[in-house]
């Protein structure tokens with residue numbers, strides 16, 4: 361349990377029986393000892409319970425365990441827990457399987473479905489899913505369920521921190537008010553802002569925002585992240601401010617990518633030889649105020665669990681509170697249109713060669729929604745495959761070394777396990793993700809496998825200018841998004 365100083369502010373995070381306790385907020389020594397310092401006695405930093413052990417939960421659990429915490433990762437999904445328990449890592453994230461195995465072997469990380477484990481924790485992190493409901497409103501039923509599941513076990517002095525993305529007010533109204541009926545807990549919201557594919561590195565380097573229900577909650581949350589991850593912590597004045605920070609970040613990203621997509625379409629439409637990446641690099645050299653213009657990179661679409669829903673959360677909030685916000689709808693419409701746009705570009709190339717799409721063999725490289733990730737949730741590749749079919753393409757082989765067979769099966773996609781087989785005699789080589797394996801594929805290698813004169817469609821591989829010249833010199837056609 362974290363020690364709550366009698367009558368006052370301040371929490372000691374990392375405390376040992378042999379050194380003075382410090383209030384890390386003020387850096388002043390505090391009086392007294394923690395009521396319970398079981399984790400510290402065992403040489404561990406904090407005892408942490410993580411409720412929801414999917415992508416975010418299992419990643420945070422593994423990273424916190426490697427920082428010295430004793431971690432119980434809890435989930436209601438029996439299949440997921442069984443996989444982790446038998447040593448599999450069902451979450452495809454670079455480095456996660458190794459980190460998870462190491463921390464389990466060291467005895468610092470356990471997976472299970474026993475919610476009573478939270479009783480032992482100093483800190484409880486809530487990382488359950490918050491999907492988009494069918495009517496485009498946030499579905500917070502998992503937050504409700506997770507809160508109810510821990511109600512019997514929470515104790516005075518524990519810090520409960522919500523990491524799931526939620527609309528403002530949920531931490532206070534759904535989590536804190538319910539838990540404080542049974543225990544004097546500290547409560548904070550701390551948005552998770554890591555990106556899949558680079559999650560482990562980002563968890564230990566990105567600044568973390570926290571907003572507590574009161575000063576004590578904020579201080580405890582701040583100390584926790586500083587002591588465990590050693591990252592910069594930004595304390596905002598309330599959980600609601602921190603909740604909106606997360607939505608603002610994702611709205612900015614989605615809108616910025618939409619801007620890049622519109623610029624790419626403009627470069628495609630203009631009768632000049634334009635490369636949108638060159639245009640963006642030039643535009644980004646402008647300093648405005650404290651920062652540079654930072655237009656992101658266009659691709660074949662936006663997918664995944666966050667950017668496809670969080671702008672809708674913002675939109676719904678506006679509507680519910682009497683304000684019509686136009687940017688979330690705009691960014692979603694632009695980005696959701698990219699798969700069909702790319703399919704139409706590929707079909708246009710076929711028509712320009714007087715080839716019937718139905719006579720062409722396509723090799724699609726990438727099913728995941730993101731580079732170097734195996735996550736296929738809401739992947740833009742699926743609507744692109746559908747759009748290719750609607751354009752008349754019938755013969756499509758798909759290869760993605762990061763994606764698990766069972767995840768592809770869920771989409772009804774049969775993955776070809778061999779990149780060479782996928783590329784062999786293909787009339788179109790369609791790069792839809794930029795996995796390292798695909799980046800390593802040189803123009804010469806593509807030429808040695810694909811059919812003569814094939815199209816290389818660059819959705820997210822981002823060949824550089826000299827590689828594009830090489831592709832063309834080898835007798836192939838190149839088409840990128842806006843290039």
Ligand SMILES: NC(=O)c1ccc[n+]([C@@H]2O[C@H](COP(=O)([O-])OP(=O)(O)OC[C@H]3O[C@@H](n4cnc5c(N)ncnc54)[C@H](O)[C@@H]3O)[C@@H](O)[C@H]2O)c1
Nearest residue numbers: 412414415416435436437488489490502505506524525552
């Ligand atoms: N995936 C990302 O890149 C990312 C990034 C930032 C923030 N987020 C946010 O983090 C949250 C989690 O995202 P995720 O990608 O890990 O989702 P996920 O679906 O991979 O994981 C959620 C887990 O919660 C479990 N769960 C559901 N109800 C539960 C309950 N009552 N008790 C215990 N476990 C329960 C599910 O079984 C699942 O394993 C979401 O709010 C998401 O918006 C995700």
